Amino acid sequence: MTTFDKTAAAPREDADDSPLVEIEGLTKSFDAVRALQGVDMTIRSGQVTALVGDNGAGKSTLVRCLTGVQSADGGVIRFRGRPVRISSPDAARKLGIETVYQDLGLIEDLQVWQNLFLNRELVRGVPPIRVLDKRRMIRQSAEVLKTLDVAVPNVRATVRRMSGGQRQSVAIARAANWGKTLVIMDEPTAALGVRETAAVEKLIGRLRESGVTVLLISHDMAQVMRVADTAWVLRRGRAVAQRDVKQTSGDELVGLITGAVAGDADG
Template sequence: MQADTSNTPVLEVRGLTKSFGAVQALSGADLVCPRGEVTALVGDNGAGKSTLIRCITGVHPFDEGEIHFNGEPIRLASPTEARARGIETVYQDLALIEDLTVWQNMFLNREIKRGFGPFRLLDRRRMIADSQTRLKRLLVNMPPVRARVRRLSGGQRQSIAIGRAASWGSTLVIMDEPTAALGVRERESVEQLIGRLRSDNIAQLIISHDLEQVMRVADTVWIMRRGATIAHWRVADVSRERIVAAITGADGGDARASAANDRATVVE
């Protein structure tokens, strides 16, 4: 009989540390991403957000601490292992090839072939149809899957990158500044996509400097400062001003003390 994992967080990070020589990049980072929720990770530049994400996704090995995925302790050795587990990351550069079409980007490194033995060919028809089906379910204003990426707007590119990540049976989608440099209408389109992924019960982790967006789309916000997680709140229970005070240290350490008291019950 399989254990019920419906209430188990998709991702749980406990006390992660990471040093690069004499530089302590992480000094006790915690994080929880519940299933079907949007979790925001915020902090000033150099707070440790990017290092934490790279440790989660197998880019960097962490020194101490634990990472649990669907309740199972893991230590990933590469982003390929992360993808195999259902962890997809959308970076700011989107990792889209501009001279390829939408469907070719969808199946990049996942190409479908037909035939036998050494005579296998790319099944273009199937990949085009599959791309259409996958993206139509997620995107309201879907660009033609035969269009080259270089002809798409910034919002369309971002939506394609997120849609690609979410369409591969992902359990957790990590997004780094998902709407940076987008216009108002394009940002709204991406935020609607984030809402649809939540409805599909996909856990999402968003790294963002846009606190207004965090207040709009996130369920929980986690604050990092100097390599450590110093606070976390349900967005409905916290003000933007209190988040800013925690990020900058203007709270006088109250957030860090609160986080220390909560550390033993971080799953809650």
């Protein structure tokens, strides 16, 4: 389990600038469709990196290659400077990569603590007699939610009784609990209202302060400007631009997405 240390929180400008993930020349095709056409990009440690682009730009395909759902046809992915082959979701998890998808992947009739430890249950006893260590899982779940300041009624509450924002927060907490190095979030606030969106964005900030690296896929340029450190723009399967969020604007990012503004890799 990841241990979050509030005392380790650092200001935005002091984040580690070293690459956690380096992607070089990544390609992926589906029959005649070239979804990724030699993508080059980096994800830096301890930062929130936004991945933006229009529908069909290649964002989802890139995420699936990073999480082992699909294998790239070509190119290299380096993790902490070492080339890796992410051949399955299990391989991604062993690297400490966790993903929060739009469908969240929560079991509605299970309690919060059961969802946090789903398929990773803690046990006690001596083989062959081993039983679930419910008390430890409940305690650790409460600690994680408290540290991340996730507002849910109780770790014994079922997910079905929760609001959309609470469900999203539980899914993010689960990913952060197991994602020791990188948490990928796919449109985490797309179906949420203003208040719930603000709560999720605060949670993203707390992850960053705790040293968790975040890759955020979002169509909301205002959100990108609020929470991200760096933005990468994908267009037609290529990474056409990278921008420091503090030195760009939402309008420029939209222009880069549509092609109205020339990107670094254009021409």
